[in-house]
Amino acid sequence: DTEVTQTPKHLVMGMTNKKSLKCEQHMGHRAMYWYKQKAKKPPELMFVYSYEKLSINESVPSRFSPECPNSSLLNLHLHALQPEDSALYLCASSPRTGVSNYGYTFGSGTRLTVV
Amino acid sequence: TQLLEQSPQFLSIQEGENLTVYCNSSSVFSSLQWYRQEPGEGPVLLVTVVTGGEVKKLKRLTFQFGDARKDSSLHITAAQPGDTGLYLCAGVRETSGSRLTFGEGTQLTVNP
Numbered sequence: 001d002t003e004v005t006q007t008p009k010h011l012v013m014g015m016t017n018k019k020s021l022k023c024e025q026h027m028g029h030r031a032m033y034w035y036k037q038k039a040k041k042p043p044e045l046m047f048v049y050s051y052e053k054l055s056i057n058e059s060v061p062s063r064f065s066p067e068c069p070n071s072s073l074l075n076l077h078l079h080a081l082q083p084e085d086s087a088l089y090l091c092a093s094s095p096r097t098g099v100s101n102y103g104y105t106f107g108s109g110t111r112l113t114v115v
Numbered sequence: 116t117q118l119l120e121q122s123p124q125f126l127s128i129q130e131g132e133n134l135t136v137y138c139n140s141s142s143v144f145s146s147l148q149w150y151r152q153e154p155g156e157g158p159v160l161l162v163t164v165v166t167g168g169e170v171k172k173l174k175r176l177t178f179q180f181g182d183a184r185k186d187s188s189l190h191i192t193a194a195q196p197g198d199t200g201l202y203l204c205a206g207v208r209e210t211s212g213s214r215l216t217f218g219e220g221t222q223l224t225v226n227p
Binding site for chain 2: 004006031033041042043044045048050055056088090092097098101102103104105106107108109111
């Protein structure tokens with residue numbers, strides 16, 4: 001299995017809703033990432049997990065809450081989002097952090113619309 | 116100021132033509148990666164270059180890492196419509212640990 005699987009593919013939520021994005025990989029990768037991508041822009045790093053521990057939070061608002069329950073799963077919990085949070089949310093994984101010659105494997109993303 | 120400057124931003128060419136995309140920075144990178152992204156999908160890794168002066172070939176695609184590890188280029192020979200997509204360079208700076216930072220991207224359209 002060489003894929004990163006993200007669910008759901010599309011999500012529409014109200015500003016008072018609570019929802020979660022899920023990401024799964026079975027490649028034995030120990031580094032997992034959340035990126036946010038707005039239309040016509042490159043992906044922007046949000047969070048980095050290394051060996052199931054949060055190692056980087058790029059000053060992301062607390063309405064985004066990441067969780068790594070085990071080495072294969074990564075969640076992003078969403079609460080009280082704003083319309084400007086609408087974007088493509090991408091999950092990625094790599095064998096480990098701190099070794100720069102590993103490429104990342106990205107999922108297909110969750111297209112989030114906040115209404 | 117963008118850490119990685121990609122050029123051109125947009126490129127529209129005819130099938131069979133050659134093209135080069137550039138990725139430049141004033142910072143030194145431990146590695147540079149090239150990705151291709153199609154609409155509604157995540158980026159797909161094409162190549163990782165880690166050694167200054169390194170050249171890698173992937174069929175009609177040739178990737179080069181600058182000697183000083185501050186820049187990279189992607190050359191496509193005899194472009195085909197299937198090459199259409201958003202090409203992104205991304206790098207890990209020597210001082211940034213695990214942060215992979217993306218350039219703004221080059222939107223390539225190859226017309227039949």
